[in-house]
Amino acid sequence: xxxxLRHAALAATALTLAACYPDDxxxxxxxxxxTTLFDKTRDFGAIGTYVLIDSVMFxxxxxxxxxxxxxxxxxxxxxxLATVRRNLNEAGYVESPNPxxxxxxxxxxxxxxxxxxxxxxxxxxxxxGYYPYWPGYAPGWGYGYPPVSVAYAYxxxxxxxxxxxxxxxxxASEQIPVLWIGAVNGVATGTGEVARVTNGIDQAFAxxxxxxxx
Amino acid sequence: MQRLWxxxxxxxxxxxxAAWPVERAAAQExxxxxxxxxxxxxxxxxxxxxxxxxxxxNFEGQWFVRPNASAGILFGWNxxxxxxxxxxxxxxxxxxxxQYRHLNVFPMLVTGRYYLNNSATAIGTxxxxxxxxxxxxxxxxxxxxxxxxxFTEDGWLFGLSPELGVLIPLRSGSIGMLSARYNYPFNGSDxxxxxxxxxxxxxxxxxxxxxx
Numbered sequence: 467x468x469x470x471l472r473h474a475a476l477a478a479t480a481l482t483l484a485a486c487y488p489d490d491x492x493x494x495x496x497x498x499x500x501t502t503l504f505d506k507t508r509d510f511g512a513i514g515t516y517v518l519i520d521s522v523m524f525x526x527x528x529x530x531x532x533x534x535x536x537x538x539x540x541x542x543x544x545x546x547l548a549t550v551r552r553n554l555n556e557a558g559y560v561e562s563p564n565p566x567x568x569x570x571x572x573x574x575x576x577x578x579x580x581x582x583x584x585x586x587x588x589x590x591x592x593x594x595g596y597y598p599y600w601p602g603y604a605p606g607w608g609y610g611y612p613p614v615s616v617a618y619a620y621x622x623x624x625x626x627x628x629x630x631x632x633x634x635x636x637x638a639s640e641q642i643p644v645l646w647i648g649a650v651n652g653v654a655t656g657t658g659e660v661a662r663v664t665n666g667i668d669q670a671f672a673x674x675x676x677x678x679x680x
Numbered sequence: 681m682q683r684l685w686x687x688x689x690x691x692x693x694x695x696x697x698a699a700w701p702v703e704r705a706a707a708q709e710x711x712x713x714x715x716x717x718x719x720x721x722x723x724x725x726x727x728x729x730x731x732x733x734x735x736x737x738n739f740e741g742q743w744f745v746r747p748n749a750s751a752g753i754l755f756g757w758n759x760x761x762x763x764x765x766x767x768x769x770x771x772x773x774x775x776x777x778x779q780y781r782h783l784n785v786f787p788m789l790v791t792g793r794y795y796l797n798n799s800a801t802a803i804g805t806x807x808x809x810x811x812x813x814x815x816x817x818x819x820x821x822x823x824x825x826x827x828x829x830x831f832t833e834d835g836w837l838f839g840l841s842p843e844l845g846v847l848i849p850l851r852s853g854s855i856g857m858l859s860a861r862y863n864y865p866f867n868g869s870d871x872x873x874x875x876x877x878x879x880x881x882x883x884x885x886x887x888x889x890x891x892x
Contacts, residue, residue, distance in 0.1 A: 499778075
């Protein structure tokens with residue numbers, strides 16, 4: 467190959483290698499999401515007092531045979547509730563001094579749930595690399611080795627904040643109006659990173675500016 | 681590892697194309713080409729992934745039907761991607777988190793070229809500008825990752841592609857190829873969000889042709 471072609475090949479190689487995918491995931495936190503939904507017909511500026519349920523309830527997302535509450539740690543409940551309380555106060559809401567009276571404008575509760583996903587992934591690139599020619603047969607026949615397969619399992623956790631209007635519950639239909647939902651979801655790493663949860667709660671309130679409409 | 685294989689495949693293909701031996705033909709009957717393709721999104725493509733594409737490849741062949749005109753086929757590939765944390769606003773809410781947006785486009789086109797002031801005998805010995813047009817099918821695969829959830833849709837779109845280019849004889853005897861092409865797949869199929877999309881984009885293609 468003469469010099470010109472060599473230069474062309476090298477330039478093409480450099481350009482091609484410059485084409486790169488975005489950075490691979492480096493930690494599970496990059497998969498965290500925060501979703502908020504709200505009732506557009508509500509005037510959040512008219513809300514004054516709130517009651518924050520004093521415990522974080524667990525809801526089994528896997529159904530029967532899934533996680534039970536005994537396997538779920540409540541070590542971070544206090545931090546979760548403290549973060550929710552701080553954000554509600556900063557939004558201008560006042561915590562009711564007498565929750566038992568039931569006169570608060572809204573009730574806020576925090577729940578957690580987990581879900582485990584199991585699957586198998588295979589890489590077809592490895593499959594073609596191991597496709598042999600079986601002697602004695604016509605060209606094109608070969609023994610099809612199974613692709614390289616990898617089993618995986620991961621658990622995701624969700625902390626959900628629900629703001630309800632218990633004062634206007636419909637007893638006949640057994641429905642309670644939901645004013646706002648904030649859901650913080652991420653892959654459970656088992657390392658107890660409560661900061662991911664509290665940061666997610668802060669983000670849920672930050673992306674809900676209508677809650678501060680007063 | 682899959683990305684490494686892709687890079688090696690593309691690199692090997694372009695290097696082989698650059699090294700392909702060529703004769704200086706007295707009159708070209710056929711031109712084969714392999715080119716690297718840089719792409720810039722527009723329209724629906726830019727709306728989905730606002731990033732230029734540095735990963736693309738074209739294989740094409742041109743057969744001279746007249747002294748100044750050729751017809752042929754083109755198989756190409758361009759890939760667009762973007763990682764963003766931009767929040768998604770819904771009608772009654774917001775979703776925030778890491779998003780990975782990926783678009784693979786495979787044009788499969790019938791092409792035609794008209795060589796300005798040049799004939800098949802001159803190509804390979806002088807600079808040969810040309811204008812071209814292509815039509816055919818685009819296979820588009822759209823992928824959207826949000827957190828641990830992945831959404832994918834794909835579809836076939838009929839499209840058109842005008843082109844401007846120039847063939848440049850190289851000292852080695854090969855023919856260098858530089859062109860700009862606008863790819864316009866027509867609106868169609870149900871892509872993510874149950875919406876019909878077009879996925880237009882520009883490409884600048886740099887490669888090597890060989891003829892006989």
